[in-house]
Amino acid sequence: MAEPILKWAGGKRELLPEIISFLPLDFRERRFHEPFFGGGAVAFWMEPISGTINDINPRLMRFYEVVRDHVDELIEDAKGHVSEKDYYYECRREFNKSILEGEELDKVREASLLLFLNKTAYNGLYRVNKKGAFNVPFGKYQNPTIVPEERLRKASEVLRNLEIKVGDFEYVRKEARAGDLVYLDPPYQPVSETADFTAYSSQGFGFDEQKKLRDLCLGLHKKRVLFVLSNSWTQPMRELYDKASGFEIKRVEAHRFISCDASGRGKIHEILVTNVPRRSRVGRKKASVFVTDPYQQVLTEYTQAES
Ligand SMILES: C[S@@+](CC[C@H](N)C(=O)[O-])C[C@H]1O[C@@H](n2cnc3c(N)ncnc32)[C@H](O)[C@@H]1O
Structure with missing residues (x-):
């Protein structure tokens, strides 16, 4: 099982x-887009x-390209960093x-620097100023692992089957075909003025973007593309997706570990929205087992469901 190689604000490990x-x-049988x-x-x-995988942050996606195509050189360069x-x-x-x-x-070199900064920056944040320059201060960690060699190699294998794109999320409207699966995890609608953290990129x-994204979900649904979307549990988000008939919405609980505002840590609620029909979903019971042993369990369960 592969694991993320960067700390990222809004990372979804806890909500998995x-x-x-x-x-x-049957998610492994479908083309997937993120x-x-x-x-x-x-x-x-x-x-x-x-x-396909995509993000608006060009340096982030170049990083993944290097992990996919030049993992040995990356590891060698990154071993030279000191915290x-x-x-x-x-x-x-x-x-x-x-x-x-x-x-x-x-x-x-750029990917090696991104990896080092990510492992040693304050709170593991990736934040840029209006010009796009990375501006997070030093994080003072005790012995951070800068080169998670095994994870990098595993990630490199996973990325080999994925097309890496850079740009706006809208590309998926054309890219996804009937039967594909899309997971959408946009910058969240802020729960309060101080909790606003959307500076992953200079845009x-x-x-307005949240509305465009809801319209995209409607478009995907019409094309019979399956999607799962996460966001913060706020009134505007609930209204946006409540009005989009045919989708199921669910409130889930999470903790926030990365936030630029210390009061933003703690228990929060998030919204999950999907058009995956209930009868064909993994479901709650199986999901809690799959999370620790994904490949084995999904295959077993899938075979049982088929027979
Ligand atoms: C909540 S984070 C995704 C976290 C991810 N699911 C994880 O597990 O780490 C949102 C991402 O959307 C990217 N982003 C922001 N605006 C975008 C846009 N218009 N199109 C595509 N990506 C965008 C940000 O750079 C950021 O990496």
């Missing part, structure tokens, strides 16, 4: 059992899969050179 329970039992990839917790859990404050700021400057000074970085994600 809930999300898995909404997936169709347009808001981030740390990719769901896709890495689901492996082996084929299809030390002055060194961190040197690396941050080097990483931002392409943005601030237009100086192109070697892609393996924000406002309510």
Whole structure:
């Protein structure tokens, strides 16, 4: 079973059992798309899969390309990093050179810097300013694991069957065909003014984008594409998806570990929306077992369901 290789705000590891329970039992037979990839917790859990992954953050998606195509070189370069404050700021400057000074970085070096900054930045945040420069301070971790070698190699294998894209989530409207499966995990609708964290990229994600995303879900449903979507449990989100008849919505509980506002940590509620028919879903009971032993269990259950 593969695991995420980066810490990512809004990472979905904790919600995996809930999300898995909404997936169709035959999810590995379907083409899969994840347009808001981030740390990719769901896709890495689901492996082996084929299809597309996408994020609006170009450096993030270049990172995954390097993991897929040049994992040995990446590991070798990343082994040279040290978790030390002055060194961190040197690396941050080097990483931002392409943005601030237009100086192109070697892609393996860029990926190695992204990995290092991700493992040593404050709270593991990826946050950029208006110009797109990474601006998170040093995180003062005791002995962070900078090169999770085994995970990187496993992730490299998983990514081999996936087309890596960079851009807006809308691409999936054309890309997905009837019978495909899409998992949508956009930047969340803020639960409060202070909890607003959408600066994964220099472009924000406002309510207009949330509406476009709901319309995309309606379009996917019409094309008989299956989808599961997560977001924060807020009144506007409930109204947006309540009005979209035919979808099931569910409130689930989660904890937030990465937040720029300490009061944003703790118990929160999230919304899951899906058009996967109940009768063909993994379901809650099986999901809690699958989460620790995904491949074995899903195959067994799937064979039983078929016979
Ligand atoms: C909540 S995070 C996804 C977290 C992911 N599911 C995980 O497990 O780590 C949302 C992601 O959407 C990306 N994003 C923001 N606006 C976007 C857009 N318009 N199109 C595609 N991706 C976007 C962000 O860069 C961020 O990585």
